[in-house]
Amino acid sequence: MAAVESRFDVWRTRAGLWGAPLCAALVWWLSDGGPPGKLAALFAATAILWITEAMPPAVTALAAVSLSVVLGIATTKEAFAALGNPILFLFVGSFMVAEAMSVPGLGARFARATARHARGRLGSLCASSGATFLLSMWMSNSAATAVVLPIALQIARATKDRRYAAAMVLAIAWGASMGGLCTPLGTPPNLIGMRAIQELPEVVGGALAFGFVDWMKVATPPALLMLVAMWLVLALVFRVRPGDAPPPVDVAPRPWSKGEVAALVAFALAATLWVLPGVLDALGVGAAKVVKQRLPEEVVALLAAVLLFLWPIHGTGEPPRRALSWREAAGIDWGTVLLFGGGVLLGDLANKTGLAKIWGEAMVSATGASSTWAVVALVTAAALVLSELASNTASATLMVPVAISLAQATGTPVVPALLGATLGASFGFMMPISTAPNAMAYATGEVTVRQMMVAGVLFDVVGFVVVLVSVLVLFG
Template sequence: MQKNNLLIIFFTLILALIIYTSELSNIQSHTLFITLITAMLWVTEKLPIPVSSLIPLGTFPLFGILSSKQVAQSYGSPLILLLLGGFMLSTAMSQTHTHRYIANKVIGFIGTQSQTRLLLSFMLTAALLSMWISNTATTLMLLPIALAIVENNSCKKFSTILLLGIAYSASIGGIATPIGTPPNLILIQTLQNSGQPDIGFINWMKQVAPVLFIILPVTYLYLRLFINNKAIDYDLKKLSITSSQKKILILFLITAILWMTRVEPFGGWRELFNFPTANDASVALLAVVVLFTLGDDKGQKIMDWEAVNKIPWGILLLFAGGITIATAFQETGLSHLIASKLTFLNDYPIWLIVGIICISVSFLTEITSNTATTAVLMPILLSTAEAINVNPIILMLPATISASFAFMMPVATAPNAIIFSSGKVPIKEMIKTGIGLNLIGALILTVYFSITQ
C-alpha cells in the first residue's frame, strides 16, 4: 500500500513538471493538472469516487479557472435534476415491486420451457427495465428469480450463461434512453455546454435504438452458442397487480410520454403550449411531486422521504465534477488547443478512429468507472471532432455506448459485480465469455456509426 502511494506521489510530481513547463498558460496548466489528478483518483479509487469528484468543484474557483457561480451551475444542471428525478421514480418502482411485476409478466409471456427461451425471457426483461431504472436495481431484482430457477438445474454452464445474460442485457438496455445510465447524460451535457443542439428523448432513441436492436439479439445468439435447448422444469408464480403498482405504472407511462414528445413531433408540447424553456428535468421533478401525493390501499403514502436515502447521491457528485471539468476545458481554451494538436487525424479514415475509440473505451472501463471515464473523455472527443471537422456525435456517441459495453470483469459494471457475487459465475468464465462480446460490440458500433453518420 505504501509503495503504491509513493508511486502516485512520484507520478504526480512528474505530471506537474511536464504540464507546468509546457506551452500552456497558467490557467490551462492548472486545469489540466487538476483534471488529471482527479482522473487518476477516479481510476485508482484511493479516495471514494464521489469525494474525488469534489476536487474540481473546490479547486477551480480557488485558482480562478471558473467562478463560484459557474461551478454552482454544475450542481443545478438540468441533467443532474433529470437524473435525480429519474432516481426517485425508479426508487418508487422498487419500493412497490412494480419492476418485479413487469419481469414476471415478460418472463411468463415468453416462457420458461427451455434453456434458450428462458435466456431470452430474462435478457429482454433486463433490457426493458434498465431503459428506465438503474441497471443495478434491474440486476438485483432479477437475480433471485434466476437463482430460484437454476438451483435445481444440474447444468452449471447454463446457470453461468443465464446470469451473464442478465448482467449484459441490463448494461445494454441502459443505452436506449438518456436516463438509462449516467454516461448518456454526460454526453448530452457536454454537447449542450459547447452550444450544440439539444438532444431530446426521441432524438436520442432514434440514434441509439438501432444499436440496441442489433446488439441485443447478437448477444443472445452469442450466448446461445454456450448452451443447449434442454427443457427446464419451472413454474413461474403468477403475481396480481396492486393498486400502488397501477398508480406507479400510470405515472411512469405519462412521464415517459411527456419526455418523448417534448420537442417532437411538430415542435412537441413545449411549442404547442408555449413552454419554450421546459426541459426533461421539469417533467421528472413534477412527476416526483405527484409521486409523493399518491397513496396505497391502506391510506399510506406510496413514497416517503426515507426511501429517497437509497438514491445513489454519489453519482450526482461525480456527474457534477464531470460537468465542471467539461466547462473548464471550454472556458480556458483547452478544448481548442487540444483540437489544434489533433488535426493529424485528418489523414486517417473515420472508421479507424471510431474503431480505436470503441475498443479503447470498452477495455478501459473494465477497470475504471464508466461514468468517470466518460466524464474525462467527452471534452477530449469533442475537441477531436472539431479538429477533423466531423459531427461530434460520430465520435462521442460510440464512446459513450462503449462505456456500457464492458463485459469481462466483475469490477467493470455493477451488474457484473452483482452476478459475480452470487458465486455461480467463475471469473474465468466471465472473462472468456466477455472478451468476445467486447470485440463484437466494438465491431458493431464501428460499422454502424461509420455507415450511418
C-alpha cells in the same frame, strides 16, 4: 479469490493516492503554468482517482470542483453552477421514480411475467435478459439487475447446469448494460453525451435538434443488435441449446398493490411526456416547441416524483403512507449526481481554457486520425478500454471532452464522435469491477473471472463493431 481481490483493492487504492498528486505535479511542471496547464494537472489527478477509486468517485468530483476555484481556473460561481445543471435534476427525478417502481416490486412482477412465458433454456435466458434490457431503459442498470437476477438464478439453479447458470447471470448483467443505452435515463453516460450534443453550436443555433426521442432513435438500434449478439455469444461460449427442456420455476402471479399502480401511472405519465415533443414534431404539430419549452425532461421527472410523494396508498388499518416516502427518496444514488456535476465542470473548463483544443491537436499529431471513421473508431475503442477499468460515468466524463476536441481538431462531425465515446463508455464486459451489474453477477458465485473474461472480450469486440458501424451508418 477474496484474498486476491482484497490485495488488489489495497494496491489500487495506494496507487491512486500516490499516483494522483505525482502525475498532477508532473503535468503542471511540464506545462507553462497557465489555466490550460493547471486544468490538465487537475484532470490527471481526477482521472487517476476515478479509475483507481482511491476515493469515492463523488468525493473526487467534489474535490475537483473545489480545487478548480483554489487553482484560479474557475470562479466560485462558475464552479458551483455545475452542481445546479438542469440535467442533474433529471437524474434526481428519474432516480426517485425508479425507486418507487422498485419498492413495491413492479419490476419483479414484469420479470416474473416474462419468465412465465419463456420456453426452453435458451428461451428463458433470452426472456430474462430481455426483461432486464427493458427495465434498464428506465431505471439504473444495477437496479434492473437486482430486480431480475434472483428470478433468473432460480431458473438457472433448477437445471443444476453450471455452464447454463454462468450464461444466465452474464445475460442479466450484460442485458442491463445494453438496455441502458436506449434512453437518456438508462445510464448516466447517456445524459453526459446528450448534454454535450445539446450544447454544440449547431444544436443551440437550431440547425439540429437532439432530444429524448432523438437519442432513442440513435441508440436503440445498436442496443438491440448487441442484445441479439449477446444471446449468440453466450449460446456459443456456454453451449446453451435452444431445444433443451424448460427449467422448472415458480412464477405464480399475485394481486396488484396500490404502490405498484401508483408507480406504473407515474412512470407512464413521465414516459409519455418525455417522448411527446418528439412525436408532435414528427407529426408536424406546431405545439411541439411549446411543449418542449414548458415541459423539458427535467421538469417532467421532478413532477412525476412529486406525484408519487402525494399519492396515498395506505389501506384500512394501515398508517398513512404515500407511494414514495422521503426516506426511500433519500436512498437514491446521490453519488452519481455529484459525479456528473464534477464532470460537467471539467468539460466546461476544458473548452473555456482551450485545453480541449490542445488535446485535439496533440491526438491528431500522435494518431494521424483525419477521417470520421478513424475518429469514431479511436474514441469508441478508448472509451471501451477505459470502461473496463473505471465506472461508466467516470469513463464518459473523461472521454466526452476528448471526443469533442479530437473531432474539432480533425474537422470531422462532432456528433458521431460523441456518440461513439458515450456508447463505448457503457461497455465493460470483461471484469467484475467493470460495472455494477458485472459485480452482482460475479457475486452469485455462478460465473468465474475466467469465464467472464473469455465471453467478455468476444462481446467487447462485437460491441465495438456494432457501435462503429451503427454510428457511421446514421451519421456517416
